[in-house]
Amino acid sequence: MSNVVIYTQENGTVAVLVPAPNCPLTVNEIADKDVPTGVSYWIVDSAELPEEDQESWELVNMPAPDGVGQ
Amino acid sequence: MANYTKSTNFAVKDTLTTGDPQKIVSGVEIDTEFVNISSMSSTKVDKVGGATAGNIATLTAGGSVQDSGDSIADITYDTDSLKTDLNATGSQPLYAVRAWVNVNANEVPPVIRGSGNVSSVTRVSNGRSQINFETVFDEADYSANASHDRTDVSNGRIISVYDYQPESVKTVVTSDAGTSSLFDPFFLSVQVVR
Numbered sequence: 021m022s023n024v025v026i027y028t029q030e031n032g033t034v035a036v037l038v039p040a041p042n043c044p045l046t047v048n049e050i051a052d053k054d055v056p057t058g059v060s061y062w063i064v065d066s067a068e069l070p071e072e073d074q075e076s077w078e079l080v081n082m083p084a085p086d087g088v089g090q
Numbered sequence: 091m092a093n094y095t096k097s098t099n100f101a102v103k104d105t106l107t108t109g110d111p112q113k114i115v116s117g118v119e120i121d122t123e124f125v126n127i128s129s130m131s132s133t134k135v136d137k138v139g140g141a142t143a144g145n146i147a148t149l150t151a152g153g154s155v156q157d158s159g160d161s162i163a164d165i166t167y168d169t170d171s172l173k174t175d176l177n178a179t180g181s182q183p184l185y186a187v188r189a190w191v192n193v194n195a196n197e198v199p200p201v202i203r204g205s206g207n208v209s210s211v212t213r214v215s216n217g218r219s220q221i222n223f224e225t226v227f228d229e230a231d232y233s234a235n236a237s238h239d240r241t242d243v244s245n246g247r248i249i250s251v252y253d254y255q256p257e258s259v260k261t262v263v264t265s266d267a268g269t270s271s272l273f274d275p276f277f278l279s280v281q282v283v284r
Binding site: 038075 | 198200201202204205206208209211212213214215216222224258
């Protein structure tokens with residue numbers, strides 16, 4: 021599976037960011053650029069995403085974030 | 091490609107008095123000059139024997155120059171030629187698509203089938219996607235168009251483009267029945283023209 025980026029949006033819901041396959045940037049570089057400034061993000065395997073509706077997701081007991089939006 | 095460098099100043103020998111051993115032109119000095127010339131010439135590219143004026147010079151595998159047979163005029167691409175090749179008749183100017191994406195937004199996470207100048211697609215929530223540009227725009231004054239494949243006679247879908255930003259733009263697909271229902275299309279296409 022592929023790596024995706026998840027972060028909590030201003031309204032409290034979780035967003036899923038998918039890097040474009042042909043983008044030459046690394047996942048971290050894309051996340052730094054595309055995640056809102058100052059927002060922590062996590063890079064996860066897409067297979068690990070919950071099956072429930074995205075709107076019901078909450079990021080709890082998460083490890084240290086992989087980065088912060090620049 | 092070393093240039094020829096003279097090793098002996100022969101002219102200065104004319105100023106020396108007769109009997110001065112330095113006044114003699116020795117075979118060693120002459121030979122040194124020929125060696126210098128030989129070394130220099132072996133590292134230079136040969137001039138092409140015959141060539142057509144205006145043609146492009148290319149290199150052989152051995153490093154020599156050759157006439158490619160192609161005229162520089164052949165690669166000159168003027169605006170009119172470009173418009174003709176694009177079937178863009180008329181005098182109207184051309185503007186280009188600066189970013190595009192084709193994404194399956196019906197999956198979580200979405201699946202990007204193809205894109206250009208798009209670094210990522212964010213599934214903001216059900217029915218809402220954010221297209222993030224790889225190279226951002228100076229301003230959000232571009233024109234963005236979006237389409238989707240969710241069609242049926244009884245309940246069409248409306249796609250809207252909103253939240254224009256230099257670095258991203260968002261889309262949302264809703265029902266046209268006046269409800270707030272949101273949909274995730276299998277084919278979400280966005281093009282940005284500037």
